[in-house]
Amino acid sequence: MTFIAKAREAAARGLDVISFGVGQPDAPTFPHIVEAGIRALEEGFTGYTETQGIPELRKAIADYLNERYGAGVSADEVIVTTGAKTALFVAMAAVLRPGDEVLIPEPSYPSYASTARILGARPVFVPLRWTGRGFELDVSAVEERLTERTKMIVLNNPHNPTGTVFNAQAVEELVELASRRGIAVLADEIYDNFVYEGRFRSVLESARWRDVVLYVNGHSKTFSMTGWRLGWLVADRRLIPLLRFIAENVYSCAPSISQRAGVAALRGPWEPVREMVEEFRQRRDIMVEELSKIPGVETYKPQGAFYVFPRLARLVEQLGMTVEELVEHMIYSRGVVMIPGSVFPDKAGALHVRLSYALRPERIREGMRRFREEVENLL
Ligand code: PLP
Numbered sequence: 001m002t003f004i005a006k007a008r009e010a011a012a013r014g015l016d017v018i019s020f021g022v023g024q025p026d027a028p029t030f031p032h033i034v035e036a037g038i039r040a041l042e043e044g045f046t047g048y049t050e051t052q053g054i055p056e057l058r059k060a061i062a063d064y065l066n067e068r069y070g071a072g073v074s075a076d077e078v079i080v081t082t083g084a085k086t087a088l089f090v091a092m093a094a095v096l097r098p099g100d101e102v103l104i105p106e107p108s109y110p111s112y113a114s115t116a117r118i119l120g121a122r123p124v125f126v127p128l129r130w131t132g133r134g135f136e137l138d139v140s141a142v143e144e145r146l147t148e149r150t151k152m153i154v155l156n157n158p159h160n161p162t163g164t165v166f167n168a169q170a171v172e173e174l175v176e177l178a179s180r181r182g183i184a185v186l187a188d189e190i191y192d193n194f195v196y197e198g199r200f201r202s203v204l205e206s207a208r209w210r211d212v213v214l215y216v217n218g219h220s221k222t223f224s225m226t227g228w229r230l231g232w233l234v235a236d237r238r239l240i241p242l243l244r245f246i247a248e249n250v251y252s253c254a255p256s257i258s259q260r261a262g263v264a265a266l267r268g269p270w271e272p273v274r275e276m277v278e279e280f281r282q283r284r285d286i287m288v289e290e291l292s293k294i295p296g297v298e299t300y301k302p303q304g305a306f307y308v309f310p311r312l313a314r315l316v317e318q319l320g321m322t323v324e325e326l327v328e329h330m331i332y333s334r335g336v337v338m339i340p341g342s343v344f345p346d347k348a349g350a351l352h353v354r355l356s357y358a359l360r361p362e363r364i365r366e367g368m369r370r371f372r373e374e375v376e377n378l379l
Helices: 002-012 031-042 055-069 084-095 111-118 139-144 168-181 237-250 256-267 271-291 313-319 323-334 361-378
Strands: 078-081 101-106 122-127 150-156 184-188 213-218 231-234 353-356
Touching (some): 002 323, 031 256, 055 078, 055 231, 055 256, 078 084, 078 237, 084 111, 084 184, 084 213, 084 231, 084 237, 111 122, 122 139, 139 168, 168 184, 313 323, 313 361, 323 361
Parallel strands (some): 101 122
Antiparallel strands (some): 078 231, 213 231
């Protein structure tokens, strides 16, 4: 938010701002989904719904997960939420008590640590390993940090902010470790459709997911529906009454109109999603190619989500600046907005920046050209 404010200030000074800070697809919601929302309004479907979500939507979510991952999810194991963020909150509130510890691979989407703190629990960070060609999850490093107070491990895959798709073995080992130790896994797979190559392994493919997994996904990214506030939480049916109790007292139900639109989204056609993902693959390739031309920037090809998290350690050393100073300089001199890695909890990625490529290819090229020229000026 601080950097968005700075970007606004730069725009007010007359700069043409190119923001690589965006966390949502740039396309409007696809027309057949919008039409279903309008139909719901016109039919007067505007009251409260069941807290858990309308049955057609829960069935559509279960069908999606079963077709994709062979998960065997039943519609009564699904809770519809007001965005994935609320699903995270409900899941954490059900499991965590004050003083409990939550293990979070770092860098991470900031809500995990913030929500843990709101609930009086303590985030414990495990850095992802920077290999020079990307990031890896070291399950033995996770294991080393477990204590008798650890009640939850967060696994966000594909990963924000690094774009990493964790390998199947690491995912399987983590679920295995959690079940052996009786620890919940909060699996946030909101970017599961943004996978460009390699195989994505969902936690729901593990035979024993019901023992430990609280699964979070949603409509926001896949269908470009961030403002509709529609997420989902899936867990073993024995947990559902507690999760529903929390949901009922926090938000009553997800927006009725969005739920109807959400059914249309999942029922398809899926062609617009496939086209969008293909477009993002091309944008990623442009972004990585342009980044690799900038001296001192170590980059890599992320396999998923729509972010890249290059390392600027060499560059900032050569410039005698911090990453924050460089980011600020780029905003005010060239109108190019990047997110410094230090905004993510625990500062594990402090020598990196997060760049989103959810913008048109010509804007990516133009933003990267300005970044390169400014770096060359400064060096
Ligand atoms: N989880 C991750 C990893 C995200 O990146 C985001 C949004 O940026 C969310 C959850 C929140 O999604 P929603 O808008 O559905 O609440």
